[in-house]
Amino acid sequence: MPFDSHIRKIFDKETVDVFHDSKVLLVGAGGIGCELLKDLITMNYGEIHILDLDTIDLSNLNRQFLFRQKDIKASKSLTAVMAVQHFSHISKLVAHHGNIMDAVQFPLSFFQQFDMIFNALDNLEARMYVNKVCLFIKTPLMESGTTGLKGQVQPIYPYSTECFACVPKSTPKTFPLCTIRSTPSKPVHCVTWSKNFLFPQLFGPDTVENLPQKGQDAEQDGEAADKDLMQEANELFELKRKVLDASDGFKDASFVDDIIFKVFAEDISKLLRIEDLWKSRAKPTPLDYGKYRADIGKMTDIENLKLSDQNIWTVQENLEIFTKATLRLTMRLSKEREIEFDKDDDDTLEFVVSASNIRSFVFGIPLKTKFAVKQIAGNIIPAVATTNAIMAGFSALSSIHYFINGKNAEVAARASKMIFDSSVPERFVNSSKLVRSNFNCKQCSITRGIACVDIDHMALGAFRDALLKEYHNEDDVSIATSDSRLLYDFDFDDNLQRPLKDFIGDGDVLLISDSEETLDHIELLIKKGMHCVIPPLDIPPFREQAFEEDGEKEDAETEDNMKSVVGDEVVVLDGDDDKISNTKRSLEDDDNGPMVKKVRMSVNDEEDPIILD
Numbered sequence: 001m002p003f004d005s006h007i008r009k010i011f012d013k014e015t016v017d018v019f020h021d022s023k024v025l026l027v028g029a030g031g032i033g034c035e036l037l038k039d040l041i042t043m044n045y046g047e048i049h050i051l052d053l054d055t056i057d058l059s060n061l062n063r064q065f066l067f068r069q070k071d072i073k074a075s076k077s078l079t080a081v082m083a084v085q086h087f088s089h090i091s092k093l094v095a096h097h098g099n100i101m102d103a104v105q106f107p108l109s110f111f112q113q114f115d116m117i118f119n120a121l122d123n124l125e126a127r128m129y130v131n132k133v134c135l136f137i138k139t140p141l142m143e144s145g146t147t148g149l150k151g152q153v154q155p156i157y158p159y160s161t162e163c164f165a166c167v168p169k170s171t172p173k174t175f176p177l178c179t180i181r182s183t184p185s186k187p188v189h190c191v192t193w194s195k196n197f198l199f200p201q202l203f204g205p206d207t208v209e210n211l212p213q214k215g216q217d218a219e220q221d222g223e224a225a226d227k228d229l230m231q232e233a234n235e236l237f238e239l240k241r242k243v244l245d246a247s248d249g250f251k252d253a254s255f256v257d258d259i260i261f262k263v264f265a266e267d268i269s270k271l272l273r274i275e276d277l278w279k280s281r282a283k284p285t286p287l288d289y290g291k292y293r294a295d296i297g298k299m300t301d302i303e304n305l306k307l308s309d310q311n312i313w314t315v316q317e318n319l320e321i322f323t324k325a326t327l328r329l330t331m332r333l334s335k336e337r338e339i340e341f342d343k344d345d346d347d348t349l350e351f352v353v354s355a356s357n358i359r360s361f362v363f364g365i366p367l368k369t370k371f372a373v374k375q376i377a378g379n380i381i382p383a384v385a386t387t388n389a390i391m392a393g394f395s396a397l398s399s400i401h402y403f404i405n406g407k408n409a410e411v412a413a414r415a416s417k418m419i420f421d422s423s424v425p426e427r428f429v430n431s432s433k434l435v436r437s438n439f440n441c442k443q444c445s446i447t448r449g450i451a452c453v454d455i456d457h458m459a460l461g462a463f464r465d466a467l468l469k470e471y472h473n474e475d476d477v478s479i480a481t482s483d484s485r486l487l488y489d490f491d492f493d494d495n496l497q498r499p500l501k502d503f504i505g506d507g508d509v510l511l512i513s514d515s516e517e518t519l520d521h522i523e524l525l526i527k528k529g530m531h532c533v534i535p536p537l538d539i540p541p542f543r544e545q546a547f548e549e550d551g552e553k554e555d556a557e558t559e560d561n562m563k564s565v566v567g568d569e570v571v572v573l574d575g576d577d578d579k580i581s582n583t584k585r586s587l588e589d590d591d592n593g594p595m596v597k598k599v600r601m602s603v604n605d606e607e608d609p610i611i612l613d
């Protein structure tokens with residue numbers, strides 16, 4: 001039975017028509033995006049646009065099931081549309097290849113044509129951008145994301161419920177510099193050292209011109225106090241020079257031996273002399289390179305060394321791989337000038353794998369496979385196709401509330417739930433009711449509107465007058481650009497006669513505040529038009545004081561209430577499992593309903609730096 005009939009069975013004709021008449025945008029045609037596209041088609045949305053900036057890579061094929069081997073290098077969005085075109089005779093499908101944050105290709109008017117937007121992205125920056133656009137145009141956003149077996153779907157109804165920025169996001173872990181440079185104790189420390197320190201030092205953007213001249217002490221150029229650091233920098237510059245010399249003429253490969261000897265033996269011996277470092281730690285052992293070199297000489301078929309990604313290589317094998325990768329990268333340096341680490345560039349990956357393993361060996365840390373180092377260096381948690389499919393399904397289903405409730409955001413917000421993975425074995429997913437926006441949120445706490453202005457002809461002074469008139473502000477206003485360039489305030493009126501086009505373009509944002517700072521800040525998105533239309537806004541009093549009090553209260557509550565809601569039951573979790581926060585911003589508050597304890601997607605507690613997939 002075609003799905004069309006299921007939809008007809010479940011909903012009455014009027015509701016089905018709402019789906020047919022609606023236009024949605026899906027941002028991202030990766031793991032979740034491919035799944036969502038299929039789901040949205042089966043729901044018979046009238047028009048589905050899908051957008052992605054990327055082309056298909058071999059590594060996508062194991063989970064992005066709309067793509068085949070023959071599609072590698074083709075546009076993700078176009079290929080996805082071609083793959084599903086035959087699924088539906090109802091949905092009109094439109095593909096866009098480009099960056100969602102490109103305001104020229106995708107101006108505000110592009111976003112405004114949609115009834116709902118679905119995010120299936122893999123990075124915070126783009127997610128935050130779409131979130132902000134949705135706040136401007138007050139369009140509901142279904143936000144989704146997965147990390148391995150974890151995942152979540154958050155329906156966002158602008159200004160009614162929490163936006164994507166309302167809950168602070170965890171940032172990748174950082175390590176103290178001294179751990180990375182001097183006292184590593186985990187594989188990730190060695191991977192970070194070889195990827196972020198040794199690799200860029202040898203193949204990164206430093207050009208010959210930036211290096212101190214031969215014999216010149218770098219200390220003369222800088223004011224660095226630490227002599228040891230400067231000496232180390234000078235020595236690394238020497239190494240870099242060797243690499244550059246070799247890439248020019250490529251006389252012999254002995255410079256690689258020099259690098260190995262310096263970084264894995266000489267530098268370690270120097271560290272050992274700093275006795276304080278080793279009072280409470282196991283000491284490293286400088287690499288006995290002579291011994292290992294001799295071993296490598298005895299290895300058979302060394303030229304055709306083929307090693308598995310999934311096995312741990314011996315120290316000898318790591319040394320051989322390090323030598324080969326360094327030589328290959330050095331050859332490339334003559335053409336490329338500088339090389340960036342890329343987990344999918346085998347030369348750079350093998351350099352990082354072997355260098356981190358040799359360092360691990362020296363410090364008595366377990367060695368890792370190439371596969372494992374790739375995950376760590378690429379900040380990857382492998383994507384799980386099933387988690388993507390489940391979260392995509394929830395995202396599609398969550399959208400129904402909006403459409404069956406006549407596109408009423410308040411009603412849909414009350415009916416909707418946030419979905420996230422469960423850490424409790426009896427359940428696979430949890431849900432919690434949506435809560436109101438966070439007053440401390442930098443995005444939600446701003447009053448926003450879209451102003452239509454003839455920027456080519458209207459002077460800044462006339463624009464200021466229009467603002468004062470619309471917002472009945474007896475006092476004056478300040479006007480600044482979104483990058484905080486002040487255009488006007490009561491004692492800076494130099495620009496009043498100049499046309500707006502001198503400062504802003506179509507789609508730019510202006511920040512407006514009253515000079516007494518009694519009212520909230522306003523963000524006005526400027527749309528180019530023939531006339532001047534300043535949007536009527538409900539500008540609340542300035543809320544800074546209230547924010548602080550509210551924030552303090554919330555923190556205290558969070559610590560006291562390490563509880564989560566599973567369905568409607570309260571389960572006590574032991575401390576570290578999920579990071580839970582408890583809030584009074586329930587949508588039910590207005591009805592004096594029960595206070596909702598809300599679970600946030602757990603912040604990853606692992607040591608490795610991670611990003612959302």
Ligand SMILES: Nc1ncnc2c1ncn2[C@@H]1O[C@H](COP(=O)(O)OP(=O)(O)OP(=O)(O)O)[C@@H](O)[C@H]1O
Pocket residue numbers: 027028029030031032033051052053054059060076098099100101120121122123126383613
């Ligand atoms: N600014 C952006 N504009 C448009 N598309 C974007 C933007 N940022 C990310 N994307 C797309 O979002 C999708 C996210 O999908 P997914 O998480 O499966 O990542 P992937 O790149 O396909 O896989 P992986 O990162 O695991 O190699 C990708 O196809 C990516 O190209």
Ligand SMILES: [Zn+2]
Pocket residue numbers: 162163164165166167437438441442443444445
């Ligand atoms: Zn917010």
